Amino acid sequence: MSKRWAVAAIVFAIVAGxxxxxxxxxxxxxxxxxxxxxxxxxxxxxxxxxxxxxxxxxxxxxxxxxxxxxxNVAPPLGSSTGKDSKxxxxxxxxxxxxxxxxxxxxxxxxxxxxxxxxxxxxxxxxVLIPVAVTDPQARFVTGLDKENFKLFEDKVEQEVTQFxxxxxxLSVGIVFDTSGSMGAKLQRSRQAVAQFMKxxxxxxxxxxxxxNDRPELVVGFTTETEEIQNRLTFTQARGRxxxxxxxxxxxxxxxxxxxxxxxxLIISDGGDNSSRYTETxxxxxxxxxxxxxxxxxIFEPIGRRDHTVEEYNGPGLLSELSEQxxxxxxxxxxxxxxxxxxxxxxxxxxxxxVLGYSPKNTSRDGKYRRVQVKLVKTTGLPQLRAMFRTGxxxxxx
Numbered sequence: 481m482s483k484r485w486a487v488a489a490i491v492f493a494i495v496a497g498x499x500x501x502x503x504x505x506x507x508x509x510x511x512x513x514x515x516x517x518x519x520x521x522x523x524x525x526x527x528x529x530x531x532x533x534x535x536x537x538x539x540x541x542x543x544x545x546x547x548x549x550x551x552n553v554a555p556p557l558g559s560s561t562g563k564d565s566k567x568x569x570x571x572x573x574x575x576x577x578x579x580x581x582x583x584x585x586x587x588x589x590x591x592x593x594x595x596x597x598x599x600x601x602x603x604x605x606x607v608l609i610p611v612a613v614t615d616p617q618a619r620f621v622t623g624l625d626k627e628n629f630k631l632f633e634d635k636v637e638q639e640v641t642q643f644x645x646x647x648x649x650l651s652v653g654i655v656f657d658t659s660g661s662m663g664a665k666l667q668r669s670r671q672a673v674a675q676f677m678k679x680x681x682x683x684x685x686x687x688x689x690x691x692n693d694r695p696e697l698v699v700g701f702t703t704e705t706e707e708i709q710n711r712l713t714f715t716q717a718r719g720r721x722x723x724x725x726x727x728x729x730x731x732x733x734x735x736x737x738x739x740x741x742x743x744x745l746i747i748s749d750g751g752d753n754s755s756r757y758t759e760t761x762x763x764x765x766x767x768x769x770x771x772x773x774x775x776x777x778i779f780e781p782i783g784r785r786d787h788t789v790e791e792y793n794g795p796g797l798l799s800e801l802s803e804q805x806x807x808x809x810x811x812x813x814x815x816x817x818x819x820x821x822x823x824x825x826x827x828x829x830x831x832x833x834v835l836g837y838s839p840k841n842t843s844r845d846g847k848y849r850r851v852q853v854k855l856v857k858t859t860g861l862p863q864l865r866a867m868f869r870t871g872x873x874x875x876x877x
Contacts, residue, residue: 647681658716701733810825
């Protein structure tokens, strides 16, 4: 009971007794805060409306800091409980340790493992050599294996690392002669193109270059064979023969091909007499391109007296252009045979072997490398003949 009377006496003394507040005129004035210098008004004698709320903001002395009945709470800084009391020293601020959070990068849901790996560059060269094999009756031989072939580059045997005999999609350029001398031969030549197109696959693509005084790209790459045949329907024969320029233009167009296997079919009746490019320039361009050239030469009988020098040289020129690429040159004397020859070329392109190898000579010197393919003698088969691309230019970088 004595403790309860003691607590009650203390509370009565605090409420009834005068409260003296002193505020030290300190640096708070620099912050724009006005503090009263002295107040001796008893707490109970001051009406609530006599002291503006702005002088002692509610936020300065939170109610929770001095709960009723708690006499052990230290008074605010600068205040005193008596006339001779000294200010209570400020307690030391606690040390606060702030640990920064590591920001985790949110991965892109569309990103693959390859996207996060550093770039890796591998320099290698893969040479592909198309090979057509025929028997003594010029019939195509299929069903051979990789072991039936030996491949050499500059007389050094190479290891065949890739071997294929499937009918892969082709990119084909039709180089069509429309010079004046083709007048009576145009109809059969159109039929030859139509027969050649019948051997095409849906994935094959074609373009058409016509040439007389100069070459012209009439139809760019397309999978619609009817488009090329329709354009040939309105072709007229006139002018001279820029055969070499037509081949050169087709080589440039072939750089836009989408298929790995590429071929050009030339249909012409004579030599060149109107080109700006020389024979040497075109032959070099053919060597640099990975393109097979097939040619159908529609030549007049040699006994005619009105043959020009270019017409005499025509068969030899077409043979040189085609054979160094692994293609062939067909001479047609009878126009009725023209469509059948074109169909035969289409079938040959569908029955080829493709040999792939990485050269043992890894020098990137840009020099011409000669290639040779030999057939291994197989018991039960006659002497076979292989037709292939005879070389290529090494890369320079």
